[in-house]
Amino acid sequence: MENKLKLSIAIVLNMVIVVLQIIIGLYAHSMALITDAVHNFQDVVSLIIAYIAVLFMAKKPTEKMTFGYLRSEVMAGFINSAFLLGAVFLIIITSVERIFEPVEVESIYLIVMGGIAFVINAFSAWLLGFHHGHDHDHRHEDLNIKAAYLHLLSDAGISLGVVVGGVVIYFYGINWIDPVISILFSLYILKETIPVIKKSYMILMESVPSGIKTEEVKNVILRNPKIVNVHDIHIWALSSKDIYLSAHIVFERKEDLKDFETILTEIESSLKKFGINHITIQPEVKGFRCETVY
Known part of the structure; x- marks a missing residue:
């Protein structure tokens, strides 16, 4: 299966997850689901960037664009990461408020939606990981796919965490576990996002690349x-x-x-x-x- 088709399938599946998680997260009063949706949206953008990279690899520099479109990936990554940081901070603030003023969470929706997200993320990761494991040609587009694969794999882990949180709420009624999970996921997203925004900013500023003196x-x-x-x-x-x-x-x-x-x-x-x-x-x-x- 071609890289473009695999990426297209992963993009559509993950966009469906994002929309469903936001709608059901709002209905079920679950910050954990909404946080997972934000993280999934970040990965949708990453998949789109990987898709664009595959398309633009075939494009040659032109008289006007003498460097081609290499920097478009960095610009998209910087803008995406900047917006993501803002969203995560808002989620953390809301989650902290809910710890002190717990809201009843519809745990069954949390379990079902988290389970669906886990299956779709795991399938998408397998789809891209299968290609990576059977292709020893380390070209640039393969590196893009490998990065997308790792993002999807981490998404599957986070979705599994949402399911665990839903189970705890369902059996023990501990509603404050939902905002706690949301904060933990947000901290993980920050950990992954800050290096990306720093690296993309430094590339845009044409600094000496990291690791080179x-x-x-x-x-x-x-x-x-x-x-x-x-x-x-x-x-x-x-x-x-x-x-x-x-x-x-x-x-x-x-x-x-x-x-x-x-x-x-x-x-x-x-x-x-x-x-x-x-x-x-x-x-x-x-x-x-x-x-x-x-």
Whole structure:
């Protein structure tokens, strides 16, 4: 089955969960169901991003969009995460209020809806996980699907927690367990969301990607004895998988320029360990700039 079809099925199934959980959550006065719906909605957006990534992989850069559409995934992730943080804080506030002023929860709806959500999430995760487990081609779209698979797997776990909470309320009548579960789920969502919004923000600000130190990269380039200096070095990412570098390297003698292609190949190879896969180097000679454009 094609990636696009699998993702489409997962998107539709999870959107159905979101709508049902919000409607039934409001009717049953369950903050846990509503929190689960928010988390499921986040994953629907993540699945849509993964779907878009599969579509846009085939698109080549154009005269106007010279970098293609790589950054659209990061922008969507940032906006989605920002709205999600706001929603989670509102849920936590409401849940805290309900701890002190408990509302009777219709536990049977909690159990049934949580069970349905668990089955659908588990099936969606299996659908994407089956592909991942039987395809050893580690292309970019496969990484997207793997991320979507892990999100759905965590959703299945949260939905199972909703069922457990419903069972506790049904047998023991402890209604305050519902907002407590909601707060616990919200804290988990915050834990998962904050790194995403931080990473996407840093990419949008074109900062040096996490795990890469500019000084280390500079030292790797300077290992070549013919290079005496590196300046105007910039390292940034367009997406989580596309890391760019531009720099000026200075040669001791003008005669060294004839070896530029060989040196450039060596630099590209040595920088792969940092994940840098797009490199632009401008050569110069000590004392004056090289007039040749490479």
